[in-house]
Amino acid sequence: MYKILKKELLSPKVWLYDIEAPQIAKKAQPGQFLIVRTDEEGERIPLTIADFDRAKGTVSIVFQEVGAGTEVLGQLNEGDDILDVVAPLGKKTHIEKGMGTVVCIGGGIGVAPIYPIARGMHQVGNKVISIMGAKNKEILILEKQMRAVSDEVLVTTDDGSYGIKGFVTNALQQIIDRGEKIDEVIAIGPVVMMRSVVEATRPYKIKTVVSLNPIMVDGTGMCGGCRVQVGDEIKFACVDGPEFDGHLVDFKGLMSRQRMYKDMEKIESDHVCKLSTVKGEL
Amino acid sequence: MALVMKKHAMPEQDPQVRAHNFNEVALGYDRETAIAEASRCLNCPKPRCVQGCPVQVKIPNFIAKVKSGDFADAIGIIKESNALPAVCGRVCPQENQCEKYCVMGVRGEPVGIGRLERFAADYDLKKPHEIKPIKYAADTQKVAVVGSGPAGLSAAGELAKKGYKVTVFEALHKAGGVLSYGIPEFRLPKEKIVQVEIANLKKLGVEIRLDTVIGKLYTVDELMQEEGFAAVFVSTGAGLPSFMHIPGENLNGVYSANEFLTRCNLMKAYKFPEYHTPLKVGKTVAVVGGGNVAMDAARTSLRLGAEHVYIVYRRSEKELPARLEEVHHAKDEGIDFKLLNNPVEVIGDENGNVKALRCIKMQLGEPDASGRRRPIPIEGSEFELPVETVVVAIGQGPNPLVQSTTPDMHTNKRGNIVADEATGATTKAGVFAGGDIVTGAATVILAMGAGKKAAQAIDEYLKKKA
Numbered sequence: 237m238y239k240i241l242k243k244e245l246l247s248p249k250v251w252l253y254d255i256e257a258p259q260i261a262k263k264a265q266p267g268q269f270l271i272v273r274t275d276e277e278g279e280r281i282p283l284t285i286a287d288f289d290r291a292k293g294t295v296s297i298v299f300q301e302v303g304a305g306t307e308v309l310g311q312l313n314e315g316d317d318i319l320d321v322v323a324p325l326g327k328k329t330h331i332e333k334g335m336g337t338v339v340c341i342g343g344g345i346g347v348a349p350i351y352p353i354a355r356g357m358h359q360v361g362n363k364v365i366s367i368m369g370a371k372n373k374e375i376l377i378l379e380k381q382m383r384a385v386s387d388e389v390l391v392t393t394d395d396g397s398y399g400i401k402g403f404v405t406n407a408l409q410q411i412i413d414r415g416e417k418i419d420e421v422i423a424i425g426p427v428v429m430m431r432s433v434v435e436a437t438r439p440y441k442i443k444t445v446v447s448l449n450p451i452m453v454d455g456t457g458m459c460g461g462c463r464v465q466v467g468d469e470i471k472f473a474c475v476d477g478p479e480f481d482g483h484l485v486d487f488k489g490l491m492s493r494q495r496m497y498k499d500m501e502k503i504e505s506d507h508v509c510k511l512s513t514v515k516g517e518l
Numbered sequence: 519m520a521l522v523m524k525k526h527a528m529p530e531q532d533p534q535v536r537a538h539n540f541n542e543v544a545l546g547y548d549r550e551t552a553i554a555e556a557s558r559c560l561n562c563p564k565p566r567c568v569q570g571c572p573v574q575v576k577i578p579n580f581i582a583k584v585k586s587g588d589f590a591d592a593i594g595i596i597k598e599s600n601a602l603p604a605v606c607g608r609v610c611p612q613e614n615q616c617e618k619y620c621v622m623g624v625r626g627e628p629v630g631i632g633r634l635e636r637f638a639a640d641y642d643l644k645k646p647h648e649i650k651p652i653k654y655a656a657d658t659q660k661v662a663v664v665g666s667g668p669a670g671l672s673a674a675g676e677l678a679k680k681g682y683k684v685t686v687f688e689a690l691h692k693a694g695g696v697l698s699y700g701i702p703e704f705r706l707p708k709e710k711i712v713q714v715e716i717a718n719l720k721k722l723g724v725e726i727r728l729d730t731v732i733g734k735l736y737t738v739d740e741l742m743q744e745e746g747f748a749a750v751f752v753s754t755g756a757g758l759p760s761f762m763h764i765p766g767e768n769l770n771g772v773y774s775a776n777e778f779l780t781r782c783n784l785m786k787a788y789k790f791p792e793y794h795t796p797l798k799v800g801k802t803v804a805v806v807g808g809g810n811v812a813m814d815a816a817r818t819s820l821r822l823g824a825e826h827v828y829i830v831y832r833r834s835e836k837e838l839p840a841r842l843e844e845v846h847h848a849k850d851e852g853i854d855f856k857l858l859n860n861p862v863e864v865i866g867d868e869n870g871n872v873k874a875l876r877c878i879k880m881q882l883g884e885p886d887a888s889g890r891r892r893p894i895p896i897e898g899s900e901f902e903l904p905v906e907t908v909v910v911a912i913g914q915g916p917n918p919l920v921q922s923t924t925p926d927m928h929t930n931k932r933g934n935i936v937a938d939e940a941t942g943a944t945t946k947a948g949v950f951a952g953g954d955i956v957t958g959a960a961t962v963i964l965a966m967g968a969g970k971k972a973a974q975a976i977d978e979y980l981k982k983k984a
Binding site: 259260263273277278279280304305308319320321322323324325453454456457458459460461463464465470475486489492493495496497500501503504506507 | 689690691728729730731734735736757758759761763767768769770771773774776777780781785786790791792793794795796798869870917918919
């Protein structure tokens with residue numbers, strides 16, 4: 237059992253939880269993920285580790301209520317326990333001194349997992365330019381935190397309500413166009429966003445790392461449910477990733493596999509809705 | 519009295535009915551039948567059956583107790599040698615082990631040793647009884663077991679009985695390894711059998727830490743240097759699924775057997791949406807492979823609502839590695855065996871879903887290194903099998919998580935841990951290994967045998983060190 241010490245609403249339906257887990261906090265590294273299961277009937281949900289505090293013994297997750305599993309998770313409160321937390325999983329982000337200028341791109345709630353990466357890059361002395369994208373100003377998250385660990389921050393909103401109007405790729409193009417020498421781009425967010433970033437950097441041959449989020453079950457390499465085509469090879473995102481060279485990833489295949497259970501998710505969500513109504517009446 | 523040459527039949531659920539439920543297929547002997555079957559045992563002075571049992575259960579002794587109706591004594595004798603008798607009585611391939619050597623089998627059918635072990639174990643599990651926890655001294659040595667499958671549980675039980683404080687580290691949220699995620703409910707009931715056996719181990723004093731991935735949360739070195747474990751037993755199994763590496767294998771509807779069975783057994787996808795993990799099974803399913811895992815996946819598909827299920831296997835019926843009984847059960851339930859066929863491509867529709875499995879017909883050539891006749895493709899014989907789901911059950915390899923973070927524990931070129939056959943000792947001092955992680959995918963009882971041997975060796979190692 238893992239206690240929720242803090243619950244904070246970052247934007248509508250987007251929650252940040254600090255979870256008490258000292259050993260995980262001790263071991264977690266930027267780029268890694270965890271798996272939670274809320275209750276006996278629950279699924280195993282993979283979530284990127286958004287932050288960790290080794291001194292306090294906590295790890296943070298940021299998630300959006302998008303389906304039955306995350307809806308149940310969102311109903312928990314401070315002081316409640318999460319039944320299972322498995323971590324740290326996956327490989328850590330490659331962070332070292334002297335990598336040069338790194339552009340960290342977070343789209344939507346992808347800003348949460350990009351934050352410890354930007355912080356890590358900044359701590360070892362790399363130049364960090366961060367790009368944060370959101371649909372509009374209201375749902376932009378963690379801006380203050382990102383500014384604290386970046387040399388420069390560019391914000392984009394789809395509707396132009398804040399920062400640059402457009403997508404993260406518009407901001408990236410601005411940086412490229414002004415002649416900034418970029419040594420590496422790291423992008424985390426919706427698959428369409430990561431694919432656009434990869435296509436934006438491909439002509440310039442800028443190394444681009446993406447963090448993939450395929451469907452997972454165990455997260456330890458025993459089932460291959462999360463397999464993705466990377467170059468000529470089939471990789472398991474949970475153990476070989478989740479970060480890969482974006483220029484080699486088969487995004488079409490990834491998106492197709494992500495859609496696999498769409499119809500069943502609807503049935504599940506309706507089921508959970510009914511359950512919470514019943515609970516509400518009691 | 520004339521000898522009864524045939525085994526007493528064990529009642530089973532009707533194939534038509536059971537193909538649509540997850541309840542146990544084999545229903546077990548009642549008292550009278552168990553006593554009658556036990557009476558077939560000739561109580562040989564030099565029992566060959568015992569030699570066939572990887573943990574050397576004193577078979578004639580326990581059977582004599584069943585015969586006289588002293589069931590509590592019978593289970594007591596079994597438990598001296600076997601930590602999980604209700605499991606072994608159900609899933610052991612007895613035809614290749616104890617029963618293969620039974621004298622009765624020379625002229626007729628061997629004694630139903632597995633069925634009798636199961637009967638005694640079930641009798642015991644139904645009876646409420648108190649297990650006294652082991653009392654530990656403050657300076658009792660601690661032993662870590664990595665993985666809670668059959669090898670780990672067996673080692674943990676033995677070590678606890680020898681007086682060590684045992685902590686089992688399990689990566690998943692439920693203990694049992696393949697007993698929990700792999701073998702289906704209809705062959706091995708989870709709550710009634712597996713979890714009860716595990717609870718009994720806990721009552722004895724074994725601690726089980728779930729959700730703990732060794733190699734990630736702790737390394738083996740950290741267990742020994744920081745967490746105070748005097749010895750470690752690595753029993754992480756063969757959990758890495760093999761794929762066929764043919765075109766179309768990433769299409770929606772292609773599962774590894776591990777994923778398919780984990781979703782169903784561990785996550786209880788067969789109770790969706792009450793349980794939230796989904797599992798998609800088309801009307802027509804092809805399971806590729808011929809082992810127990812393939813039979814389990816095929817029979818699970820039927821129970822999840824598939825109307826037609828194929829087993830696609832590249833050799834002939836004679837070479838099927840699955841248990842005889844499971845092949846019979848599968849056939850009775852209507853599984854369609856496409857023997858001497860090998861998949862060459864998975865074909866998808868415009869939405870990325872599986873619509874067919876392209877296969878090539880095979881013939882058997884000369885025996886290969888393993889002694890089995892090598893399957894050779896027949897040129898120009900390719901054909902399409904229309905299916906919506908493909909389950910790949912062609913074997914599992916060792917998961918590298920523990921080995922890759924323990925460099926001084928050597929592995930062979932297949933990635934299995936190198937360990938002494940008699941003791942389980944690895945190249946790293948104080949670290950032992952056993953079960954599928956050493957041998958590659960094998961049987962539950964062989965893994966338990968390895969766990970038992972390693973426990974003995976760990977005891978000797980720690981006594982020598984002290």
